[in-house]
Amino acid sequence: MLNLLYLIPALPLGGFLALICTAGRLPRVIIATIGVGSVGVSAALSCMVAISFVSGPPVGHAFSQVLWTWMELPGFAPRVAFHLDPLSLVMVLVVTVVGFLIHLYSVEYMWHDDGFNRFFAYMNLFVASMLTLVLADNLVLLYLGWELVGICSYLLIGFWYREQANANAAIKAFVTTRVGDTAMVVGLFVMFYSLGTLQVQELMAKASEQWQVGSTVAVVAAVLLLGGAVGKSAQLPLQTWLPDAMAGPTPVSALIHAATMVTAGVYLIARTHVIFTLAPVVQTAVAVIGVATLLIAGFSALAQTDIKRVLAYSTISQIGYMFLALGVGAWSAAMFHFVTHAFFKSLLFLGAGGVILAAHHEQNMFRLGGLRRDLPLVFWTFLVGAACLSSLPLVTAGFYSKDAILWYAWSSDKGGIWLWLGGSVGAFVTSVYTFRMVFLTFFGEPRTHVNRRPGVLVGIPLVILAFFSIFAGFVELPHNLGHVRVFSTFLERVLPAANSAAAGAGPETLLQVLSGVLCSSGVLLAYLLFLRGPEHVRVLAETGVGSFLHRLLRSGFGFDRVYDLLVVRPFMWVARVNRNDFVDSLYAAIAVLTDTLHHCLSETQTGRVRQYAFGIAAGAALALWMVVFR
Amino acid sequence: MTPVPMEHGFLLAGTLFCLGLVGVMVRRNLIFVLMSVEIMLNAAGLAFVVAGSRWAQPDGQVMFIFVLTLAAAEVSVALALVLQFFRRFRTLDVDSAAGMSG
Numbered sequence: 001m002l003n004l005l006y007l008i009p010a011l012p013l014g015g016f017l018a019l020i021c022t023a024g025r026l027p028r029v030i031i032a033t034i035g036v037g038s039v040g041v042s043a044a045l046s047c048m049v050a051i052s053f054v055s056g057p058p059v060g061h062a063f064s065q066v067l068w069t070w071m072e073l074p075g076f077a078p079r080v081a082f083h084l085d086p087l088s089l090v091m092v093l094v095v096t097v098v099g100f101l102i103h104l105y106s107v108e109y110m111w112h113d114d115g116f117n118r119f120f121a122y123m124n125l126f127v128a129s130m131l132t133l134v135l136a137d138n139l140v141l142l143y144l145g146w147e148l149v150g151i152c153s154y155l156l157i158g159f160w161y162r163e164q165a166n167a168n169a170a171i172k173a174f175v176t177t178r179v180g181d182t183a184m185v186v187g188l189f190v191m192f193y194s195l196g197t198l199q200v201q202e203l204m205a206k207a208s209e210q211w212q213v214g215s216t217v218a219v220v221a222a223v224l225l226l227g228g229a230v231g232k233s234a235q236l237p238l239q240t241w242l243p244d245a246m247a248g249p250t251p252v253s254a255l256i257h258a259a260t261m262v263t264a265g266v267y268l269i270a271r272t273h274v275i276f277t278l279a280p281v282v283q284t285a286v287a288v289i290g291v292a293t294l295l296i297a298g299f300s301a302l303a304q305t306d307i308k309r310v311l312a313y314s315t316i317s318q319i320g321y322m323f324l325a326l327g328v329g330a331w332s333a334a335m336f337h338f339v340t341h342a343f344f345k346s347l348l349f350l351g352a353g354g355v356i357l358a359a360h361h362e363q364n365m366f367r368l369g370g371l372r373r374d375l376p377l378v379f380w381t382f383l384v385g386a387a388c389l390s391s392l393p394l395v396t397a398g399f400y401s402k403d404a405i406l407w408y409a410w411s412s413d414k415g416g417i418w419l420w421l422g423g424s425v426g427a428f429v430t431s432v433y434t435f436r437m438v439f440l441t442f443f444g445e446p447r448t449h450v451n452r453r454p455g456v457l458v459g460i461p462l463v464i465l466a467f468f469s470i471f472a473g474f475v476e477l478p479h480n481l482g483h484v485r486v487f488s489t490f491l492e493r494v495l496p497a498a499n500s501a502a503a504g505a506g507p508e509t510l511l512q513v514l515s516g517v518l519c520s521s522g523v524l525l526a527y528l529l530f531l532r533g534p535e536h537v538r539v540l541a542e543t544g545v546g547s548f549l550h551r552l553l554r555s556g557f558g559f560d561r562v563y564d565l566l567v568v569r570p571f572m573w574v575a576r577v578n579r580n581d582f583v584d585s586l587y588a589a590i591a592v593l594t595d596t597l598h599h600c601l602s603e604t605q606t607g608r609v610r611q612y613a614f615g616i617a618a619g620a621a622l623a624l625w626m627v628v629f630r
Numbered sequence: 631m632t633p634v635p636m637e638h639g640f641l642l643a644g645t646l647f648c649l650g651l652v653g654v655m656v657r658r659n660l661i662f663v664l665m666s667v668e669i670m671l672n673a674a675g676l677a678f679v680v681a682g683s684r685w686a687q688p689d690g691q692v693m694f695i696f697v698l699t700l701a702a703a704e705v706s707v708a709l710a711l712v713l714q715f716f717r718r719f720r721t722l723d724v725d726s727a728a729g730m731s732g
Binding site: 605609610613614617 | 725
């Protein structure tokens with residue numbers, strides 16, 4: 001069964017090739033069958049692979065499949081090879097299953113779009129690339145997948161490229177992540193230069209043998225890898241591209257900019273965790289970046305009006321939690337939050353897509369409202385997602401995953417009270433903005449007319465994802481509540497277990513109660529502020545400080561403004577001044593000189609025979625003179 | 631009868647050649663240009679003859695006969711061209727055929 005591993009990425013790739021080669025000449029039903037079917041079969045295959053992996057684990061809990069040697073160089077021969085271990089298995093399962101559900105949803109969502117074929121071709125390519133990324137056996141192949149998902153993200157953000165704003169958002173996303181990618185590729189060079197291999201397992205083994213803890217080379221490599229992860233996962237300071245990336249179709253936002261691609265950075269850090277353990281400074285930096293990002297993005301989400309932008313900021317913030325977990329060494333907690341986040345965030349995005357579809361593509365929450373009677377299915381599933389995001393205690397998956405992170409932020413030997421405090425404040429803010437979104441969209445007075453109800457293809461993914469958002473949490477329960485450790489035991493074969501310095505059921509229960517109280521009070525606050533008394537918010541926003549704060553949060557703490565001033569404008573200025581590239585002027589001068597000489601010479605072509613005769617005579621005289629007198 | 635010194639012969643040939651050359655360069659009438667070319671050819675022929683007589687070689691006179699044939703052939707072609715020229719431009723001014731300038 002495991003030998004069929006290569007088919008998992010190959011099928012979506014085949015789907016992409018089939019769709020792109022036929023260029024939309026097929027009927028829509030067949031396009032949808034190819035597009036959804038390839039990912040669906042791949043999801044079924046990965047489930048079967050997972051079952052056989054768990055029931056009969058291969059030697060060392062890792063299975064490698066070498067397809068061919070990519071390129072053969074002396075001392076460097078990267079292979080196209082897949083490496084399946086618990087970590088990549090979890091990623092593969094999430095990518096294919098969530099990917100399949102979102103593909104299914106897209107059939108209805110994109111049915112009337114002109115680019116139906118193009119959409120499914122890009123989506124299939126994305127799934128294939130993402131699977132290559134997570135299954136890659138060496139960092140070169142991983143980087144190939146890394147760049148391919150980047151290009152798919154670019155293509156899909158700019159899917160409706162006829163609008164300038166969408167094209168700009170696509171370019172912004174591509175260029176911003178490119179900053180991180182460059183750091184990452186330099187990091188690969190550093191590691192190859194120092195250790196002579198890029199094969200992940202070999203690299204990790206050699207690194208822990210040859211590098212000292214805290215040595216310069218380890219720190220440099222870790223910082224550069226972190227740069228790549230920060231760019232891809234939209235963390236501080238490269239987070240600005242993700243809110244704009246919402247210009248793409250909603251299923252794209254759900255698949256690429258919530259569930260899978262943006263968590264590639266988390267996967268990268270978990271995959272190369274040895275290097276981060278060897279550079280404790282950088283690992284602390286990961287945690288600090290995570291906390292800072294989750295706070296900044298959480299507060300920014302409070303003031304957004306566009307439902308998709310709220311979700312985008314919330315994604316940034318939730319990935320911040322994953323970074324926090326990675327930073328305190330709670331590797332499997334990070335992966336657990338990745339899994340639950342993939343379910344509930346794609347559920348929320350798909351729900352938002354249902355709302356947008358029903359309300360004439362209206363995305364402003366203040367013009368929506370009262371939709372819970374018209375769209376009951378979307379409302380209930382969205383509510384499940386929202387509860388999960390704001391981690392309502394005991395019933396939701398989000399509670400268990402976020403609680404694990406907060407617990408390790410508190411108790412791990414790399415954690416501390418400040419990291420925990422940041423995470424807890426973030427959790428409070430999360431529940432406020434989440435339920436602000438729910439109340440504004442689904443409660444209150446109806447402010448929009450519902451023109452169509454979502455059909456069965458939208459409904460099925462919503463229900464399945466809602467199911468997972470609740471029940472995916474029960475594979476991992478904390479010590480004091482059932483103590484189920486299925487997920488972390490599975491992952492601890494590749495990722496080391498977190499060290500809890502201050503273990504004990506007492507403080508853990510206390511922290512859980514505290515976060516439960518915080519989350520519920522957040523919901524209550526959102527209810528009071530946005531449903532009961534919206535006029536208080538309006539009054540508050542009209543005071544001087546209030547309006548300043550509102551504008552600050554609305555603009556995501558002005559990062560765009562700062563980057564615009566510091567990077568974009570100077571660059572555009574240089575581009576404008578140097579419109580005719582000054583390096584070219586040398587070559588232009590040669591052209592001008594030749595042209596001038598040509599004109600001078602062509603002046604002598606008068607067409608008058610007598611002048612030619614004179615020229616011949618003068619030339620003959622000169623030749624004679626030279627022969628005789630020289 | 632004292633032979634004409636070689637220098638005199640060459641001087642005459644050179645003078646004739648220069649006269650012909652100046653004629654080619656300054657005359658605008660095609661017929662006169664052709665006549666000037668004839669003069670230059672004959673100057674060259676004269677130089678051959680003078681040199682042949684100086685070194686008592688027959689080659690000089692052989693070359694003159696060649697020059698003579700050449701001149702005859704040249705004139706026959708040139709006169710045909712002059713006729714065509716006149717038909718096209720209705721004048722014999724060489725400067726009127728300056729259409730290939732630049």
